[in-house]
Amino acid sequence: MPELPEVEVTRLGISKELVGAKVAAVAIHSEKLRSLVPQGLPLLLPGQTIREVRRRGKYLILACPAGSLLLHLGMTGHLRLVPGGTPPGAHDHFDLLLESGVMLRMNDVRRFGSIHWTDANPMQHQLLRGIGPEPLTAEFTGEYLYGKSRGRKVALQRLLMDASIVAGIGNIYAAESLFRCRLLPDTKAGDLLLPDCLLLVDAIKDTLSVSIATGRTTMDFSRTEERPAYFPQRLYVYGREAKPCRECGGAIKRGRLGNRSTFFCPVCQH
Numbered sequence: 001m002p003e004l005p006e007v008e009v010t011r012l013g014i015s016k017e018l019v020g021a022k023v024a025a026v027a028i029h030s031e032k033l034r035s036l037v038p039q040g041l042p043l044l045l046p047g048q049t050i051r052e053v054r055r056r057g058k059y060l061i062l063a064c065p066a067g068s069l070l071l072h073l074g075m076t077g078h079l080r081l082v083p084g085g086t087p088p089g090a091h092d093h094f095d096l097l098l099e100s101g102v103m104l105r106m107n108d109v110r111r112f113g114s115i116h117w118t119d120a121n122p123m124q125h126q127l128l129r130g131i132g133p134e135p136l137t138a139e140f141t142g143e144y145l146y147g148k149s150r151g152r153k154v155a156l157q158r159l160l161m162d163a164s165i166v167a168g169i170g171n172i173y174a175a176e177s178l179f180r181c182r183l184l185p186d187t188k189a190g191d192l193l194l195p196d197c198l199l200l201v202d203a204i205k206d207t208l209s210v211s212i213a214t215g216r217t218t219m220d221f222s223r224t225e226e227r228p229a230y231f232p233q234r235l236y237v238y239g240r241e242a243k244p245c246r247e248c249g250g251a252i253k254r255g256r257l258g259n260r261s262t263f264f265c266p267v268c269q270h
Contacts, residue, residue, distance in 0.1 A: 002058065002074075003168060004170075009215035010221070014079060015053045018053050018098070018104065021050055023097070023098060025046055026095065028041065028042065033114050037093075038115065038116065045064070045096070048064035050062050050064055056134075057163055058170075060072075062096075067117055069115070070116040070122060070128075071114075072127075075112045077112070080104075083102070084097050084103045088105070091107050092107050094106040094115055130163075135205060135208060136205055136208060142194065142201045143194070145192075152188070153189070153190060156187040156192070157171075157175065160174040160204070166204075171261070172238045173204070177200065182269050183200060183270075184269045237264055245265040247265070248265065250266065253266050
C-alpha cells in the first residue's frame with residue numbers, strides 16, 4: 001500500500017518528465033474509481049502546461065494554469081511513464097499524454113485510488129485542508145506531537161495514522177517508527193512524556209528519510225507491466241510475525257488495533 005515514502009518517490013520519479021511539459025490528450029478508461037473521475041478532464045487538460053508536481057500527505061498534485069489535478073493511489077495504485085499509444089491493460093484507468101510522446105498512466109487493481117480536479121487553491125480542497133503537518137518539515141516537532149497527544153486514550157500507532165495529526169504516515173511506517181524508538185503500538189497516546197515525543201518524532205523522520213532514499217535508487221517508472229513497482233524495504237517488524245527480531249532475536253508479534261494489524265517486538269519495545 002503506498003504510504004508517504006512511496007508517494008514521494010513517485011513524485012520525484014515522474015517530475016522530470018512532467019514539469020514544464022504540455023498535455024496533449026487525456027484518456028479515461030474507467031469512469032469510477034473510489035469516486036467518479038471528472039469527465040471534463042479530456043477537454044480541460046489538453047494544452048495545459050504542468051508547472052509543478054507536489055505532494056500533500058498521500059496525494060499528488062499536478063498544478064496547471066487552469067487548476068490542479070489531484071491523484072490518490074489508494075491501496076494498490078501506482079503511476080508509470082509509458083510511450084504514447086501503449087494499449088491500456090485491464091487495470092489501467094487513466095492516461096495523461098504529453099506532447100513529448102510520454103504518457104503518465106494510472107494503474108489500480110483494487111480501484112481504491114481517486115482522481116480529482118480543482119480550479120481553486122488545491123491546499124484548500126476538502127480532501128487536503130484538514131491534513132496535519134508534513135512529518136519531514138520543521139513544523140512537525142516533539143513539542144507539537146506532545147500537545148496533540150494530551151488527554152488522548154487512543155493507541156499511539158492509531159494517533160500517528162490520523163492524517164489530521166500528521167500527514168501521510170500509514171500502518172507500515174508507524175509500526176517501523178515505533179520500533180525504532182522502542183515504544184509499543186498500543187501505548188496510550190496521552191501517556192507519552194515530552195522526551196518520548198521528541199524521540200518518536202526523530203524516529204519518524206529517520207524512518208521516512210531512509211525509505212525515500214532507498215526508493216530513489218531503486219524505483220523505475222518506465223515499467224510497462226501492470227504490477228506495482230514499489231521498492232524493496234528492510235522492515236524490522238511490519239509483516240514479520242514470528243520471525244526473529246533483527247536486533248534481539250526474539251519473535252516478532254502481531255496484534256490488532258481496531259481493524260488493522262500491528263507488529264512489534266515484545267523484548268525491544270515497552
